[in-house]
Amino acid sequence: MVSTMPEPSSPEFPTLLILAAGMGSRYGGLKQLDPMGPSGETVLDYAVFDAIRAGFGKVVFVIRRDIEEAFRRTVGDRYADRIPITYAFQELDDLPDGHTVPAGRTRPWGTGHAVRAARELVTGPFAVINADDFYGAEAYAVLHDYLLREPAPDHPALAMVAYRLEKTLSAHGSVNRGICRESKSLLAGIEEVESIARRPDGIVQGSAASGEPVELDPASPVSMNFWGFPATLFQALETQFTAFLEEEGTSLKSEFYIPGVVDTLISSGTHTCALLRTNARWFGVTYPEDKAVVQKQIREHIEAGTYPSPLWA
Numbered sequence: 244m245v246s247t248m249p250e251p252s253s254p255e256f257p258t259l260l261i262l263a264a265g266m267g268s269r270y271g272g273l274k275q276l277d278p279m280g281p282s283g284e285t286v287l288d289y290a291v292f293d294a295i296r297a298g299f300g301k302v303v304f305v306i307r308r309d310i311e312e313a314f315r316r317t318v319g320d321r322y323a324d325r326i327p328i329t330y331a332f333q334e335l336d337d338l339p340d341g342h343t344v345p346a347g348r349t350r351p352w353g354t355g356h357a358v359r360a361a362r363e364l365v366t367g368p369f370a371v372i373n374a375d376d377f378y379g380a381e382a383y384a385v386l387h388d389y390l391l392r393e394p395a396p397d398h399p400a401l402a403m404v405a406y407r408l409e410k411t412l413s414a415h416g417s418v419n420r421g422i423c424r425e426s427k428s429l430l431a432g433i434e435e436v437e438s439i440a441r442r443p444d445g446i447v448q449g450s451a452a453s454g455e456p457v458e459l460d461p462a463s464p465v466s467m468n469f470w471g472f473p474a475t476l477f478q479a480l481e482t483q484f485t486a487f488l489e490e491e492g493t494s495l496k497s498e499f500y501i502p503g504v505v506d507t508l509i510s511s512g513t514h515t516c517a518l519l520r521t522n523a524r525w526f527g528v529t530y531p532e533d534k535a536v537v538q539k540q541i542r543e544h545i546e547a548g549t550y551p552s553p554l555w556a
Contacts, residue, residue: 257370257471258370259303260361261302286375289541290374290377290383293379297386299387303331306333331361335350351498355487356498368471370469371470376467382521386404401430403505405466405519409461413530413536416529419435423465430509435452
C-alpha cells in the first residue's frame with residue numbers, strides 16, 4: 244500500500260488539514276481521542292477514511308505539543324501505512340516578526356492561527372476540518388473535486404461545504420452556528436448566531452449579535468468549518484494576522500478566526516468563495532450526551548454499507 248501513496252506535494256492530491264489542538268470544554272475532555280465506532284474508532288478515523296476514498300493524498304494534523312505523544316499513539320499511528328501523515332503545532336508564540344505574546348495571555352489565537360501553523364507543510368490545494376466533527380463521505384468527495392478545478396486568475400476561488408441548519412442541531416443543548424448568505428452559489432457572508440435550539444413548537448430560534456431572539460429557517464445553509472483553499476491562502480493569512488495583532492494583539496482573549504479571513508477576502512473583491520451544499524447530516528460531540536447519538540449514527544452508516552467494521556481491517 245505504501246508504494247501507491249501519492250507524493251504529498253502533488254497538486255493532483257489535495258491535503259486534508261485537521262484542526263485538533265482544542266480541548267472540548269463543554270464536553271469535558273480530549274474528545275478527539277474518544278472512541279465512537281464499534282471497534283474503538285474515533286470520529287477522526289472516519290474523517291481520514293472518507294478523505295482517502297475521496298482522493299486526498301496527505302493529512303496534516305494541527306495539534307498542541309503537550310498532546311503529541313498521546314495523539315500520535317492513539318490516532319496518527321493508525322494511518323501510518325495508509326496515507327502520509329504530518330504534524331503542525333499551534334504554539335502561542337508562533338507570531339509574525341515584531342510581535343510578542345502579551346503578558347498574561349494563555350489561550351491560542353483561534354482557527355486562523357491554527358491553519359497558519361501548517362504554512363510550511365502545505366504546498367497545494369487543501370481542505371480544513373475540525374477534528375471532532377463527522378462530515379460525511381459525500382462532503383469530502385464534493386470538496387475534493389472542487390479543489391482540482393482551475394480557479395479564475397482574477398478571482399482565486401475558495402470553497403465552503405454548507406450544511407442544512409436542521410441537520411447540525413443537538414438535542415441536548417443549544418449550539419452556535421454561522422448562518423450563510425448565498426448569492427449565485429457563492430458565499431456572500433456569514434452571520435454568527437448563538438444559542439440555537441428548537442423550541443417546543445418546533446421553530447428553530449437563536450440569538451443575534453444584538454442579543455435579540457431570531458427565528459431561523461431550518462434549511463438555512465450553515466458553516467461547520469469545512470473549507471477548501473489554494474495554498475496562496477497562507478499569504479492572505481499572514482497579512483491579515485499581522486493586521487489583527489496590530490489592532491487586537493494586546494487583548495488576552497481576542498481570536499483570529501478563519502470565517503473572518505474569508506469574509507475579508509470576499510469583501511475586498513479579490514476572492515470568491517463557492518458555497519458547496521450537501522444533504523449529509525453533520526454530527527459531533529458538543530455535549531457528553533451527544534456521544535450516544537454519534538455512536539448510533541455510525542452504526543446506521545455501517546449497517547447501510549457506507550463503512551466496513553472494523554474500519555481499518
